[in-house]
Structure formats: C-alpha cells, structure tokens
Amino acid sequence: ITVVTDGKGTFTIDNHKQDLRQNLVFFSSPGQIRKWDTVQTPKGYVLIFEEEFLCSFFNDDQFIKQLAYFNLLNTPPVLELIPDDFLKVSSLLHDINTEILSFKNNDKHILRALLYQTLIFLNRKYVSAYPQSVKKKFNRYIEHFTQLVETNFRQERGVEYYSQRLHITSGHLNSIVKEHLGTGAKRYILNRTILEAKKLLLYTEMSIELIADYLNYENTTYFNKVFREHTNVTPLNFRKQTNP
Numbered sequence: 001i002t003v004v005t006d007g008k009g010t011f012t013i014d015n016h017k018q019d020l021r022q023n024l025v026f027f028s029s030p031g032q033i034r035k036w037d038t039v040q041t042p043k044g045y046v047l048i049f050e051e052e053f054l055c056s057f058f059n060d061d062q063f064i065k066q067l068a069y070f071n072l073l074n075t076p077p078v079l080e081l082i083p084d085d086f087l088k089v090s091s092l093l094h095d096i097n098t099e100i101l102s103f104k105n106n107d108k109h110i111l112r113a114l115l116y117q118t119l120i121f122l123n124r125k126y127v128s129a130y131p132q133s134v135k136k137k138f139n140r141y142i143e144h145f146t147q148l149v150e151t152n153f154r155q156e157r158g159v160e161y162y163s164q165r166l167h168i169t170s171g172h173l174n175s176i177v178k179e180h181l182g183t184g185a186k187r188y189i190l191n192r193t194i195l196e197a198k199k200l201l202l203y204t205e206m207s208i209e210l211i212a213d214y215l216n217y218e219n220t221t222y223f224n225k226v227f228r229e230h231t232n233v234t235p236l237n238f239r240k241q242t243n244p
Contacts, residue, residue, distance in 0.1 A: 001122070002026040003086075003093060007042025011035070013077045015198045015242075023086040025079045025122060027069040031150075032077075033203055045093040049115060053108075065143065067123050068133035074182065075130040085125055092118045132182075141166055142180045145173065153192045154216050159185045194230045197223075201239045208235050 002011070007020045012035040013028050020042055028034055036042070051064045064070060069079065081089065096114045103111065127134055148162055156162070162185065163170040170185075177185040193215060200211045212223035227235045 001045075001047040001118075002028070003045040003047070003089060004042055005044040005090065007038060007040070007044070009036065009038030009042070011042075012037070014195065015202065016076055016078070018076075018078050023081050023083065025081060025086075025089065027077045027079070027126075029070055033199055035203070045090070045097070047093060047096065047115075047118070054112060054116060054119075067119060068130070069123065069126045071133075075126075075133045079122065079126050079129055081125060085121075089118065089122065092121070139176055139180055141168065141173070141176055145177060145185070146181075149189055149192055153189055153196070154214070157186075157189050157193060159189070162189075190226075190230065194227065197227060197235065198238065201235055202242055211235070 002025070004011075004020055004022065004024045004026070006022060009020050010017055011020055011026060012018070012033075013026060014032050018024070018026070020038070055063055068075075069077070092114060096111065096118070099111050099114060144166055145162055148165055152161070159170045159173060163173040166173060174185045177183070177188055181188055183191070197211060197215060200206050200214070206214070208224070209220050212220045215223065217223035217226070224234055227233075227238070231238060233241065
C-alpha cells in the first residue's frame with residue numbers, strides 16, 4: 001500500500017497509469033509491476049506486509065482475499081481520500097512506523113492491530129468509492145480456479161482444462177466465475193493472458209514474435225489478432241502508444 005503525501009509525476013501499476021497528487025492511496029499485489037516516473041522522489045508511506053503476518057494471528061486465511069482493493073477486476077488500484085480520511089490513514093501509518101522503530105520481537109500484537117485497523121478502514125473507503133468491487137461470499141472453487149489460472153494461463157486457455165482440475169462441469173465453472181468475478185471463465189483466462197502480454201510489451205524489449213511464443217500462441221499472426229480483438233489496437237501500436 002503506497003500513500004502519497006507530496007510529489008509530482010506518475011505512478012503505474014501494471015497498465016494503470018496515475019498522475020500523482022496528495023490524498024492518493026495505491027494498492028499492489030505480488031507479481032504486479034510498479035513504475036515511478038518522477039523528477040524527485042515523492043513523499044509518503046509504503047506499507048509492505050506478508051499475508052501470513054495477519055492471517056495466522058486472526059485464524060482467518062480468507063481475510064486478505066476479501067479486501068476489495070487486492071482483488072481488482074474492473075476497478076482501479078488507486079483510491080482518492082477526502083482530507084479528513086487521508087489524515088486518519090496518515091496517522092495510522094505514522095503509528096505503525098513508530099511501533100516498528102520501537103519493535104520488540106516478543107510483542108507483535110500492537111503492530112498487527114494497527115495494520116488490521118488500517119486495512120479495514122481503507123477497505124470501507126474503497127468499497128464506498130467503488131461499490132462494484134464488493135465480493136460475493138467466498139467460494140472455494142473460485143479461489144482454486146484463480147490460482148490455477150495464475151499458474152497455467154500460458155499453457156492452458158481452455159475452460160475444460162480448469163473444470164476437469166476442479167472436478168466440475170464447464171458450464172458450472174462458467175456460471176460461478178461469472179457470478180463471483182463478473183465475467184465468464186474463458187474471458188477471465190484471456191484477460192489474464194492479455195494482461196501478461198501488456199506487461200511484456202510495456203516493460204521488456206522482447207519482440208512481438210518472442211512474446212507470442214512465450215504465451216504459447218501458435219503464431220504471431222494469431223497473437224496479433226487476439227490482442228487486437230481484446231484491446232482494439234495491435235501489440236506494436238500498443239507498445240508505441242504507451243512508450244512514445
């Protein structure tokens with residue numbers, strides 16, 4: 001979680017680019033690409049924590065997964081707070097920093113409590129700003145499906161592969177994915193593939209041919225076709241537009 005108190009420039013998480021200003025809070029997860037474009041280092045806080053630090057204490061392995069800003073689909077990874085709310089978050093992060101500086105290994109409870117309070121407060125504000133981000137009740141198939149996609153999307157893009165791994169029918173899988181994630185199973189897999197393609201186009205010098213091969217498309221022509229159908233722009237033009 002990145003909280004900007006002062007700074008100019010832009011901050012990009014994957015393919016979401018945001019102009020910096022005060023009162024912004026950014027959210028990113030493992031595997032996402034973060035890129036700063038600033039003349040001077042912005043001021044603020046960066047809160048980095050491991051999921052296990054909270055979940056083992058509260059005996060709730062779903063806590064982080066239920067936070068709206070860490071499970072983004074159609075909402076941005078940034079939240080703009082009103083001044084009073086931003087002041088409260090800044091105060092909580094200041095207290096966390098103070099606790100870390102005086103931290104004793106045998107007393108983690110205060111630090112966990114402050115972190116928990118910060119995460120819950122931000123989640124309430126995020127859900128208020130983006131009501132469509134509210135997750136439906138946890139479904140064990142959805143968690144397993146998203147994990148399988150994250151591991152296998154380069155090699156397996158057919159819904160049948162994932163339904164077989166989950167021991168349910170393709171129709172049932174598609175229904176619950178649409179209910180919980182707001183899109184069909186096939187589209188979810190494709191979205192993850194295109195996101196990876198965008199990352200490679202933005203942050204590497206890999207050729208279009210190499211990217212197509214890396215993502216296991218049968219040829220570059222087909223990769224170009226799929227990418228253009230999904231984004232309305234060719235991979236080459238996407239790279240040129242985002243890296244002028």
